[in-house]
Amino acid sequence: DLQLPRQHAKFSNAVLVNIADLLVARLKGQQRPDLELWTYFQEQLLELSTFHKNQLANILAKLILLVDRNRKLPDWEPIFVYVRDYVLRSPDLGDPRIETVKWGTFDEAARQAFISWLAEEDISLFFELIIQNDPHQRKPYWLRYAEAANNSMLVVGQTDQGIHKAALKDFSAQGRTFGKGYGIPSSAFILDFGRIAIVEFSEVNNACYVYNRSDLPDLFKTSAAGWKDLRALKDKVKAIHVQSHHRNWRDAL
Helix, strand or coil: CCCCCCCCCCCCCHHHHHHHHHHHHCCCCCCCCCCHHHHHHHHHHCCCCCCCCHHHHHHHHHHHHHHHHHHCHHHHHHHHHHHHHHHHHCCCCCCCCCCCCCCCCCCCHCCCCCCCHHHHHHHHHHHHHHHCCCCHHHHHHHHHHHCCCCCEEEEEEEHHHHCCHHHHHHHHHHHHCCCCEECCCCEEEECCCCCCEEECCCCCCCCCEEEEHHHHHHHHHHCCEEHHHHHHHHHCCCCCCCECCCCCHHHCC
């Protein structure tokens, strides 16, 4: 069995990297993660050790992929939350949808998994905070497709910015990002699937707009925290499909 010191020792970075790899290997396949190993990983490696940037990126990539395979299991929830928040607060990484240069050499599978976590969070915040009432069951529908999203963005309209000012301030303080919408009295979320992109709006009687991604070249050009003209996302001329939320809307879409 792996014997680990209780106090942090002055290991070389190479030894610390080997220990991190060993801990990830030991945690694989555990429905109930060994909390002693995880506590050591968290407190003695991630919080105290000084890894080189590339070393930390490699460790986090392996950790993200491990957590992604297990995050739906109840006992992995605290580890998932910790890893997600650690990465978002990291000055070397942050939000991959914005800090594209910092994530430029990051493992692609891990980067995509992390983006899917943020897409799920955007969808959940949209329906739990902004809308609260979801009569058409849009939230569970789009959560099914969050894993396939190449990018995502929550755009909060001016009215909702005022109503949810405190909650959005807390959201930002946790390293989260959202666009600030103007032009129409609504909020929206965007899911980019590579070939197509979809836009859902918060106000009632607003349809789901589907676009060829190439027709929205500037969709993520500015920071997700910048201002977005919501009128440009409600364009029936550019849209390849506009789906109202009638009884069978999921089948039609």
